Amino acid sequence: MTDTAAPLLRGLAVTLELTAAAGALSVLIALAAGLARASHRRWLSWPAAIYVETFRGTSALVQLFWFYFVLPFFGVALTPFAAGVMVLALNTGAYGSEVVRGALAAVPSGQREAASALNLGGTRTLWRILLPQALPAMLPPAGNLAIELLKNTALVSLITITELTFTAQLLRAERLHSAEIFTMVLALYFAVALCITAGMRALERRASRGLERGAAR
Amino acid sequence: MIFDWGYAWDILPQLGRALVVTLQATALGMALALALGLVFALARRSRYRVVAWPAAAVVEFVRSTPLLVQMFFLFYVLPVAGAQMSPLATGVIALGIHYAAYCSEVYRAGLEAVPRGQWEAAAALNLGRWRTLRAIVLPQAIPPVVPALGNYLVAMFKDTPLLSAITVVELLQTAKLIGSETFRYVEPITLVGALFLVLSLISAAAIRWTEQRLRLET
Numbered sequence: 432m433t434d435t436a437a438p439l440l441r442g443l444a445v446t447l448e449l450t451a452a453a454g455a456l457s458v459l460i461a462l463a464a465g466l467a468r469a470s471h472r473r474w475l476s477w478p479a480a481i482y483v484e485t486f487r488g489t490s491a492l493v494q495l496f497w498f499y500f501v502l503p504f505f506g507v508a509l510t511p512f513a514a515g516v517m518v519l520a521l522n523t524g525a526y527g528s529e530v531v532r533g534a535l536a537a538v539p540s541g542q543r544e545a546a547s548a549l550n551l552g553g554t555r556t557l558w559r560i561l562l563p564q565a566l567p568a569m570l571p572p573a574g575n576l577a578i579e580l581l582k583n584t585a586l587v588s589l590i591t592i593t594e595l596t597f598t599a600q601l602l603r604a605e606r607l608h609s610a611e612i613f614t615m616v617l618a619l620y621f622a623v624a625l626c627i628t629a630g631m632r633a634l635e636r637r638a639s640r641g642l643e644r645g646a647a648r
Numbered sequence: 649m650i651f652d653w654g655y656a657w658d659i660l661p662q663l664g665r666a667l668v669v670t671l672q673a674t675a676l677g678m679a680l681a682l683a684l685g686l687v688f689a690l691a692r693r694s695r696y697r698v699v700a701w702p703a704a705a706v707v708e709f710v711r712s713t714p715l716l717v718q719m720f721f722l723f724y725v726l727p728v729a730g731a732q733m734s735p736l737a738t739g740v741i742a743l744g745i746h747y748a749a750y751c752s753e754v755y756r757a758g759l760e761a762v763p764r765g766q767w768e769a770a771a772a773l774n775l776g777r778w779r780t781l782r783a784i785v786l787p788q789a790i791p792p793v794v795p796a797l798g799n800y801l802v803a804m805f806k807d808t809p810l811l812s813a814i815t816v817v818e819l820l821q822t823a824k825l826i827g828s829e830t831f832r833y834v835e836p837i838t839l840v841g842a843l844f845l846v847l848s849l850i851s852a853a854a855i856r857w858t859e860q861r862l863r864l865e866t
Contacts, residue, residue, distance in 0.1 A: 504833065620717065
């Protein structure tokens with residue numbers, strides 16, 4: 432039992448690393464793409480729209496294989512881990528950008544007008560007025576995306592990264608206790624998902640403090 | 649290395665045949681998800697806690713764990729448990745169960761949107777619970793959630809490449825096989841991506857169209 436648990440926990444650590452790295456990167460991508468797509472400048476909004484539609488319209492696994500098998504032919508050889516993090520972040524970021532765009536659009540237009548009446552610049556309006564008010568609306572869908580990201584990390588086992596699912600495959604080939612191994616793996620994923628949900632709830636409460644809209648709970 | 653259009657044209661028929669397998673898996677998986685999802689949704693609303701509570705737990709568990717691992721679980725554990733079936737059948741069951749969990753939430757929203765008065769009026773007319781559900785409540789609950797269910801159809805379509813991990817020769821697996829034979833991965837995998845993109849965009853347009861139609865009717 433313990434000799435099964437140890438490798439699985441090492442695999443879990445890699446899964447968590449992947450989730451954290453891709454998650455952090457995808458927040459940046461989502462903000463950039465969401466803002467670019469909402470922009471009035473076509474040279475910003477068009478590339479953002481193409482990126483978002485491409486990554487939302489194709490399968491995550493196809494994207495992963497494209498980055499892993501096809502990019503080397505164009506002279507870009509990524510390590511499996513780098514390809515994994517890139518694809519997971521780009522995929523999650525594409526969905527996240529729609530969350531950012533939707534939440535920003537839901538901030539009443541009076542807020543923008545008031546900011547410009549107070550002579551605040553564009554950047555300042557965005558960071559001090561719009562984003563803090565849009566944040567509470569972004570967090571619940573962001574929590575769902577975080578769970579989706581965690582689940583998608585299992586895909587990178589197919590490009591030989593030794594994370595939780597790949598470890599399970601190795602153990603299965605070695606010991607043949609498929610039912611026990613995969614039950615444990617499912618339970619571990621579920622436990623991590625519960626932790627993410629709890630963490631996001633806490634963040635939601637924190638972000639909606641002092642705001643009337645989308646108040647706590 | 650650049651994209652060779654002639655070669656891409658040559659492998660297109662092979663990918664087309666594989667697309668049929670992908671579409672089959674999607675259609676069968678969705679049929680299962682729609683049926684099972686409704687069962688989950690109704691079980692979750694049951695008056696009996698012994699029914700409602702496990703249904704809720706199953707839905708949460710299935711939604712929070714990776715489809716790929718669920719697929720491996722079924723693929724390796726079902727034969728041991730005495731249920732021999734083809735990889736495609738196993739994949740369809742995995743897709744069906746996974747998306748049933750998502751669909752059940754959609755159905756639940758639809759069911760909750762039906763006013764209580766509908767149930768009460770049906771009871772006043774002396775209709776049984778089952779008949780009320782089938783003839784009164786479901787016909788009002790399901791049409792508004794069709795677009796949301798459609799979104800999951802597209803999502804499932806995009807998840808079918810996972811079947812390649814349990815040896816089903818669908819679109820992505822075919823592309824990989826072509827690649828390993830000819831050492832040219834650029835065209836097959838890019839074409840697969842393009843096929844997914846085109847079909848997803850078409851389905852998304854179809855869903856928007858249904859949504860507008862529904863809005864006009866109400």
